[in-house]
Amino acid sequence: xxxxxxxxxxxYRHKDGLIDALSNISFAVExxxxxxxxxxxxxxxxxxxxxxxxxxxxTSGKIFFNNAExxxxxxxxxxxxxxxxxxxIMQNFALIPYLTTxxxxxxxxxxEKIKKNEQWERAMEVxxxxxxxxxxxHLPRELSTGQQQRVAIARALVxxxxxILADEPTGNLDPALSLEILDFLKKIxxxxxxxVIMVTHSPVAAGYGNLKIHxxxxxxxxxxxxxxxxxS
Amino acid sequence: xxxYKIVWLELxxxxxxxxSGILAITLGIAVIVAxxxxxxVSKENVAKKLDNxxxxxxxxxxxxxxxxxxxxxxxxxxIPMDYVERILNSTIQGVDNMSPKLTRRIKVGENSIxxxxxxxxxxxxxxxxxxNSGLSGNxxxxxxxxxxxxxxxxxxxxxxxxxKVIDTLQRLDCIAGSQAAKRLNLKENxxxxxxxxxxxxxxxxxxxxxxxxDRVFAHLATVQELLGIPNQISAIEIMGCCNAISEGLLxxxxxxxxxxxxxxxxxxxxxxxxxxxxxNKVSLVFLIIIFFVGSISMGNYMWANVNERKKEIGTLRMIxxxxxxxxxxxxxxxxxxxxxxxxxxxxxxxLAGLILGPYLAGMVVQPVYIYxxxxxxxxxxxxxxxxxxxxxxxxxIDPHTNLQEA
Numbered sequence: 001x002x003x004x005x006x007x008x009x010x011x012y013r014h015k016d017g018l019i020d021a022l023s024n025i026s027f028a029v030e031x032x033x034x035x036x037x038x039x040x041x042x043x044x045x046x047x048x049x050x051x052x053x054x055x056x057x058x059t060s061g062k063i064f065f066n067n068a069e070x071x072x073x074x075x076x077x078x079x080x081x082x083x084x085x086x087x088x089i090m091q092n093f094a095l096i097p098y099l100t101t102x103x104x105x106x107x108x109x110x111x112e113k114i115k116k117n118e119q120w121e122r123a124m125e126v127x128x129x130x131x132x133x134x135x136x137x138h139l140p141r142e143l144s145t146g147q148q149q150r151v152a153i154a155r156a157l158v159x160x161x162x163x164i165l166a167d168e169p170t171g172n173l174d175p176a177l178s179l180e181i182l183d184f185l186k187k188i189x190x191x192x193x194x195x196v197i198m199v200t201h202s203p204v205a206a207g208y209g210n211l212k213i214h215x216x217x218x219x220x221x222x223x224x225x226x227x228x229x230x231x232s
Numbered sequence: 233x234x235x236y237k238i239v240w241l242e243l244x245x246x247x248x249x250x251x252s253g254i255l256a257i258t259l260g261i262a263v264i265v266a267x268x269x270x271x272x273v274s275k276e277n278v279a280k281k282l283d284n285x286x287x288x289x290x291x292x293x294x295x296x297x298x299x300x301x302x303x304x305x306x307x308x309x310x311i312p313m314d315y316v317e318r319i320l321n322s323t324i325q326g327v328d329n330m331s332p333k334l335t336r337r338i339k340v341g342e343n344s345i346x347x348x349x350x351x352x353x354x355x356x357x358x359x360x361x362x363x364n365s366g367l368s369g370n371x372x373x374x375x376x377x378x379x380x381x382x383x384x385x386x387x388x389x390x391x392x393x394x395x396k397v398i399d400t401l402q403r404l405d406c407i408a409g410s411q412a413a414k415r416l417n418l419k420e421n422x423x424x425x426x427x428x429x430x431x432x433x434x435x436x437x438x439x440x441x442x443x444x445x446d447r448v449f450a451h452l453a454t455v456q457e458l459l460g461i462p463n464q465i466s467a468i469e470i471m472g473c474c475n476a477i478s479e480g481l482l483x484x485x486x487x488x489x490x491x492x493x494x495x496x497x498x499x500x501x502x503x504x505x506x507x508x509x510x511x512n513k514v515s516l517v518f519l520i521i522i523f524f525v526g527s528i529s530m531g532n533y534m535w536a537n538v539n540e541r542k543k544e545i546g547t548l549r550m551i552x553x554x555x556x557x558x559x560x561x562x563x564x565x566x567x568x569x570x571x572x573x574x575x576x577x578x579x580x581x582x583l584a585g586l587i588l589g590p591y592l593a594g595m596v597v598q599p600v601y602i603y604x605x606x607x608x609x610x611x612x613x614x615x616x617x618x619x620x621x622x623x624x625x626x627x628x629i630d631p632h633t634n635l636q637e638a
Contacts, residue, residue, distance in 0.1 A: 054631075079555075088550050
């Protein structure tokens with residue numbers, strides 16, 4: 001089991017009182033799973049995704065990563081876990097605008113203080129994997145949206161993470177590009193054994209998951225397991 | 233790639249901001265450098281003028297008073313001439329000039345005058361009023377200049393063309409104060425007989441409004457011999473550096489001259505110290521103003537930069553940058569702006585000083601190279617002071633900020 005969530009609750013303070021963004025969510029994810037989180041807008045999908053590795057601090061509940069509790073980890077410890085074990089893919093691509101393709105991909109390795117030569121080799125390796133080796137020195141604005149999202153995937157992969165968190169990765173793409181990106185994620189999941197947890201609105205995208213979590217109003221309303229996924 | 237390269241690329245990406253950021257520091261540093269360069273020359277000029285106020289320390293015999301020195305009674309106490317050597321041989325800093333002298337009231341005919349023995353070279357340096365009256369030397373005529381070819385055999389160098397008349401005071405030469413000359417009916421090149429010795433009057437001093445007007449000056453050795461008190465002097469007048477006085481020059485002199493009374497001429501010293509303090513205060517006020525203006529400008533620039541880069545900071549935090557890394561990104565940027573702003577500020581400020589100095593202050597300003605170091609240090613401090621709060625706020629940005637903006 002790579003991730004286990006126990007009674008996760010997140011409340012936001014509002015002038016009318018406390019609002020439950022997440023309420024007593026519990027589930028577990030096996031290593032190598034492809035998890036999709038679906039639900040209507042405001043159901044807490046992104047909050048759940050971002051709470052997993054400390055980008056949002058939960059109000060209560062426990063989160064385990066590789067059987068170690070990380071819900072009480074310090075800010076620096078969580079940053080280190082994200083740096084070494086987690087890749088992020090966002091709807092808005094989250095590329096740094098003044099860095100070229102290769103430089104954007106090397107950022108996680110820079111934060112890990114990997115040597116320059118190794119940074120370059122690993123970045124080129126993932127660039128070839130996503131088929132953008134001819135766009136090495138292009139700035140994000142010089143790439144199409146599909147290419148930008150592939151660069152974001154490359155950046156998420158370059159440090160060999162064990163988990164990839166994807167928040168609406170196809171939200172800004174047309175259907176054809178969406179399928180291309182989803183196929184990429186499936187390929188990563190199947191060939192590299194990386195666990196993928198993806199938030200999506202799209203029923204097509206949701207179909208890629210072997211564990212499907214559906215949220216409504218911050219509650220886990222449904223879990224469907226296709227293959228070897230544990231549910232508590 | 234490393235964190236420095238990320239900082240550098242970000243700076244290059246926002247060139248107009250980069251220029252305005254550097255400009256904010258450059259202008260501040262340039263103003264300080266220009267003011268300091270001009271005021272350094274001004275200080276030196278003022279120091280010279282302050283020196284012209286004359287001696288500011290008196291070394292008197294133990295138990296003696298300044299009144300004794302001025303009235304020059306026949307039995308006024310004396311101190312050994314060796315004390316001059318003692319000061320010269322010490323390691324004491326800040327003694328610009330010494331003027332040992334022996335004074336006695338004597339009778340010349342029916343008139344009572346004060347005869348003062350002086351060492352010519354040291355006396356002239358401590359008597360600005362004498363210098364102004366032409367005693368500091370007449371320019372040797374052009375025909376005497378070695379570059380003109382004439383009198384080269386004399387060994388004069390061009391820079392030494394100004395010869396001091398007083399330097400040439402002979403054993404039986406004397407200089408008369410204006411009042412003394414009137415009472416004794418003396419003229420230049422006339423003779424004056426004192427205790428059987430015939431002196432040549434080489435100069436009549438113009439009226440100075442000081443005790444010197446009633447005195448007749450002759451060579452110290454001659455006066456000692458004439459009065460029968462060899463190797464003794466009434467006082468040593470010292471021109472001390474006013475900063476050295478405030479840093480304990482008197483105490484140091486007392487240590488090597490224990491049986492003397494050492495006192496300052498307080499009005500002169502206080503004028504010197506007050507003038508220096510005033511100039512230092514003016515510089516300090518400018519420094520403080522520039523520091524605050526520079527820091528606020530830098531803070532404003534950094535604050536705008538943080539707001540503009542919220543999404544990027546969120547991305548970096550998301551992919552594993554710690555708060556410390558975010559802090560580093562902004563402080564490194566401040567360091568770069570500080571170094572470049574300091575260097576540019578030094579160059580602009582020095583050029584401004586060189587160009588404007590002659591117009592604004594009527595003096596030639598020279599580059600002060602040590603200011604480059606101080607400019608860079610001050611500039612880095614200003615840049616850091618303006619960056620600390622924005623960098624702290626940047627490090628506190630929620631990592632998920634990035635996700636809220638599609």
